Amino acid sequence: xxxxxxxxxxxxxxxxxxxxxxxxxxxxxxxxxxxxxxxxxxxxxxxxxxxxxxxxxxxxxxxxxxxxxxxxxxxxxxxxxxxxxxxxxxxxxxxxxxxxxxxxxxxxxxxxxxxxxxxxxxxxxxxxxxxxxxxxxxxxxxxxxxxxxxxxxxxxxxxxxxxxxxxxxxxxxxxxxxxxxxxxxxxxxxxxxxxxxxxxxxxxxxxxxxxxxxxxxxxxxxxxxxxxxxxxxxxxxxxxxxxxxxxxxxxxxxxxxxxxxxxxxxxxxxxxxxxxxxxxxxxx
Amino acid sequence: xxxxxxxxxxxxxxxxxxxxxxxxxxxxxxxxxxxxxxxxxxxxxxxxxxxxxxxxxxxxxxxxxxxxxxxxxxxxxxxxxxxxxxxxxxxxxxxxxxxxxxxxxxxxxxxxxxxxxxxxxxxxxxxxxxxxxxxxxxxxxxxxxxxxxxxxxxxxxxxxxxxxxxxxxxxxxxxxxxxxxxxxxxxxxxxxxxxxxxxxxxxxxxxxxxxxxxxxxxxxxxxxxxxxxxxxxxxxxxxxxxxxxxxxxxxxxxxxxxxxxxxxxxxxxxxxxxxxxxxxxxxxxxxxxxxxxx
Numbered sequence: 001x002x003x004x005x006x007x008x009x010x011x012x013x014x015x016x017x018x019x020x021x022x023x024x025x026x027x028x029x030x031x032x033x034x035x036x037x038x039x040x041x042x043x044x045x046x047x048x049x050x051x052x053x054x055x056x057x058x059x060x061x062x063x064x065x066x067x068x069x070x071x072x073x074x075x076x077x078x079x080x081x082x083x084x085x086x087x088x089x090x091x092x093x094x095x096x097x098x099x100x101x102x103x104x105x106x107x108x109x110x111x112x113x114x115x116x117x118x119x120x121x122x123x124x125x126x127x128x129x130x131x132x133x134x135x136x137x138x139x140x141x142x143x144x145x146x147x148x149x150x151x152x153x154x155x156x157x158x159x160x161x162x163x164x165x166x167x168x169x170x171x172x173x174x175x176x177x178x179x180x181x182x183x184x185x186x187x188x189x190x191x192x193x194x195x196x197x198x199x200x201x202x203x204x205x206x207x208x209x210x211x212x213x214x215x216x217x218x219x220x221x222x223x224x225x226x227x228x229x230x231x232x233x234x235x236x237x238x239x240x241x242x243x244x245x246x247x248x249x250x251x252x253x254x255x256x257x258x259x260x261x262x263x264x265x266x267x268x269x270x271x272x273x274x275x276x277x278x279x280x281x282x283x284x
Numbered sequence: 285x286x287x288x289x290x291x292x293x294x295x296x297x298x299x300x301x302x303x304x305x306x307x308x309x310x311x312x313x314x315x316x317x318x319x320x321x322x323x324x325x326x327x328x329x330x331x332x333x334x335x336x337x338x339x340x341x342x343x344x345x346x347x348x349x350x351x352x353x354x355x356x357x358x359x360x361x362x363x364x365x366x367x368x369x370x371x372x373x374x375x376x377x378x379x380x381x382x383x384x385x386x387x388x389x390x391x392x393x394x395x396x397x398x399x400x401x402x403x404x405x406x407x408x409x410x411x412x413x414x415x416x417x418x419x420x421x422x423x424x425x426x427x428x429x430x431x432x433x434x435x436x437x438x439x440x441x442x443x444x445x446x447x448x449x450x451x452x453x454x455x456x457x458x459x460x461x462x463x464x465x466x467x468x469x470x471x472x473x474x475x476x477x478x479x480x481x482x483x484x485x486x487x488x489x490x491x492x493x494x495x496x497x498x499x500x501x502x503x504x505x506x507x508x509x510x511x512x513x514x515x516x517x518x519x520x521x522x523x524x525x526x527x528x529x530x531x532x533x534x535x536x537x538x539x540x541x542x543x544x545x546x547x548x549x550x551x552x553x554x555x556x557x558x559x560x561x562x563x564x565x566x567x568x569x570x571x572x573x574x575x576x577x578x
Contacts, residue, residue, distance in 0.1 A: 004476050005485045006386030013484050017382045024379050025396055031453065032399075034422050035411055046414075049425035099307035106300040113577060117570060119307075122315050124510050124569065126562050128538040129555040132325050132548045133318035156314035163307055168577065188299040217404040219517035220535065224543045234406040238521060241410055248414045258407035266402040267395055274465035277401075277458060281503040281576040282465045 038252035039064055046248035064249035068257070073228075077236035078257065083147050084232055085215040088154040092211050095155070096162030097204070101192055103163065104170035116164050120279055123160035127220055138225055145229045150222065154215045161214070161279070162207055168280035169203030169272075170196060206272040213262035233258045325552035332546040344553035353529055354554070357537040358561075360444055364519070364533060365512040368451040373505055375452070376459025377497070381489050384467040394464070401457045408450055409521025413437070416446040416522075440530025443523040447531065450518055455511070459504050466500035467493055503576065506569040513562050534558060 006014070038046055040060040051057030068074055103112040134153060135144075143149030173196055181195045197204065219234035226235050237254055266273075274282045326344055328336040348354045379397060383390055400408075415422050416436035427434060436442040470493070478492045479485065494501075516535040519525075525532040525540065532540070538558065542551030 004472075004479050005384070005488065008479050009385070009485050013486060017385055020378070020382050021393055025393060027453070028397055028400060028457075030422075031408070031411055031415065034415065038414060047420040049420050049422050095307050095310055098303035102300045102303035106296070108300075108304075113574075115304075115308075116577065117573060119311065120573065121566070121570070122311050124566050125315070125319075126514050126535070126555070126558050128514075128516075128535050129322055129559045130315065130318040131538065131542050131555060132552045133321035135542065136321070136325075136548075137318065152314070156311065159307055159310060164577075188296065192303075213402050217402075217406075217517070219404075219406045219520070220539060224539060234404060234517060237404075237406050237410050238517075241413075241521060242524060246410070246413045246417075248417075248420060251410055251414050255407040255411040259403040262402040262404070263399050266398060270391075270395065270398070273398065274461045278462055278500075278503055278507065279573065279577075281573060282462055282500050283469065 035252040035255045038248050039256055041249050043247055043249055064247075064253050068250060068253040073231075074236060074254075074257075077231050077233050080147060080226075080230050081216055081232040082261075084150045084154065084230070085212045087147065087151040088158060088215040089208050089212045091151060091155045092158045092162045093204070093208060096159050097166050097197070098192070100163045100166030101170050101196055103167045112167070116167055119160040119163045121160075123157065123164070123279070127157070131220070131224060134221065135224060145226045145231075147230050149225055150230060150232070153221050153225070154218060158211045158214055162211060164279050165207055165210075165276050166200070166203065168275070169200050169207075172203075173199045203272055203276075206269045206276050209262075209265045209269050210276050212265065216262050322552045322555055325548050326556050328549055328552075330546075330548040340549070344549045345557065348550060348553055348557065353532075353537070356529070357532050357534050360440075360531065361513065361515075361534040364444060364448060364451070364515060365509060368448045368455070369505065369508045369512055371448075371452045372456045372459050372508060373501065376456045376461075376504075377463045377494070377501065379456070379460045380463030380467055381493055383464060384493070385485050397460055398457050400454045401461070403454060405454065405515075405517035406521040408454055409447070409518040409523075412446060412450045412518075412522045415450075416442075437523070438527060440527060443526070443531040444519075447515075447519040447522050450522065451512070451515065454518065455508060458508065459501075462500055462504040463497055466497035470496050499572075499576070503569075503572050506565060506572060509565045510562065510569060513558075513565065 009017070037052055037054070040054060040062065041051075041058055042061050042063060045051065045058040048058070054060040103115055106112070108115065138144045138149045138153075141149070143152070177199065178191050178195055181191050186194065216232075217234065218232075219238065222232045223235040223238050226232070231239070233254075237258060240250075240254070269276075325336075327339055327341055329338045329340045329343075331337050383393060414420070416424060418424050418433075418435060418437065421436075424434070424436065434442060436446045474492060474496070475488065478488045482488045482491070514535060515533055516539065519531060519533050520536050520539075523531040525536045529537075534554070535558075538551055538554040541547050541554060
């Protein structure tokens with residue numbers, strides 16, 4: 001048992017372990033708390049960093065929340081972020097899951113592992129390599145500064161991820177159930193969406209959340225390929241950083257709005273997370 | 285073969301290729317052609333408004349290689365990755381170990397430590413301004429309490445250091461998660477047996493945990509190197525590449541060349557050079573992945 005490692009430890013190393021764990025939690029949590037505190041301060045109050053107790057050290061106010069949420073451009077970007085991320089997730093799953101299933105179940109002239117690795121090579125390519133071509137492509141297609149343009153792009157990068165990880169997950173689904181369905185007369189397609197998909201639902205959800213988070217957080221193409229209309233939150237933040245500088249309270253509100261959705265989603269996907277993020281190199 | 289099974293085989297073939305084809309075609313359309321197009325632009329003389337006006341051979345590449353700013357961006361990118369990745373590996377693995385040893389409230393600590401992974405890099409860089417600023421910044425304030433004054437935001441090295449610290453904050457959880465999975469996959473009997481021999485669990489960490497988790501750690505290192513070389517949002521939001529060009533990491537410089545100056549020739553050439561550089565790491569990564577996935 002793990003606990004043997006614990007129970008056989010000296011008191012001193014037990015204390016060391018606890019101290020390290022507590023420090024780690026503080027280190028991780030501090031920026032979040034800092035953002036929350038600053039988000040309810042008035043601008044002048046943000047200059048006294050030591051004032052951290054609301055009502056005691058400073059008078060909390062929701063002014064900066066009102067300011068940010070009252071800014072139509074910010075709301076527009078929030079909407080764009082949701083639409084682009086959700087659209088990408090949907091498209092990636094629709095294109096990627098069937099391919100992953102096919103690779104997990106069938107033989108091809110090239111070993112399916114090699115095909116998976118080929119997909120993976122698209123995922124690890126540095127995005128700046130294709131910045132110019134994509135810019136020109138989207139200009140030609142008249143898709144610059146549109147949701148569809150971003151969705152096309154993000155789908156490309158995330159498709160590879162979905163294929164690789166879902167292939168790995170489908171391989172875990174027992175074939176016996178599928179065989180049984182086949183004997184019952186189910187078609188291959190029916191087996192896929194009525195047996196294999198429901199059985200890999202956990203993996204599918206993790207994949208969806210990771211793809212959503214990647215798209216939500218992507219900054220390079222978001223700011224290169226949009227100007228106003230389809231700007232997502234990262235583009236909005238970069239733009240407001242350069243045009244109006246950094247007001248601590250506004251920055252804090254923006255940060256919270258920007259990081260909350262994926263972080264909240266992440267709490268639901270502890271299982272499969274290591275596996276998903278390592279493209280299946282780690283089973284766990 | 286009887287006809288029925290031949291028909292079945294045919295329908296199976298149609299099914300498996302039909303399922304795979306859309307994704308393959310998609311990737312070919314949206315990455316193969318762009319890469320070829322990038323190579324094309326990298327040898328072209330591109331003038332804004334007129335498009336490609338002629339070909340300059342390797343001129344875009346050679347002028348980059350003569351450009352001190354280009355080398356500077358390469359240098360600081362390597363420093364950025366070279367400092368942040370080892371820190372992330374050491375801290376992440378150590379934290380995974382103490383959770384494995386049996387720190388109480390495992391689930392809670394694990395969830396908390398995973399959260400930064402999903403935060404938006406740009407937002408973290410932006411929040412970082414408020415952490416490192418010398419006026420009202422939390423870190424400057426805390427360091428001030430113990431009499432340390434560091435000018436994070438007004439010098440290149442300060443900005444780079446701040447960006448590295450934030451990168452470590454964000455990505456240590458990735459290594460932590462990988463290491464946790466690797467250490468958790470080691471059979472308990474091994475821990476038990478070695479614990480009876482060892483004087484403390486730190487010894488077990490060094491002689492058992494680390495060697496057995498090493499293959500997974502290698503993948504984590506390579507993935508972090510690949511991702512680290514791409515770093516854009518966090519440092520850009522933190523420093524905007526400044527002061528001057530002092531914190532223009534490679535991606536930032538390429539982005540500005542392309543999008544701010546519309547210099548598509550040099551932008552593409554930078555991208556291609558970057559791919560060459562990154563492919564060293566990527567090659568090692570694929571060697572590992574080929575072993576690990578089946």
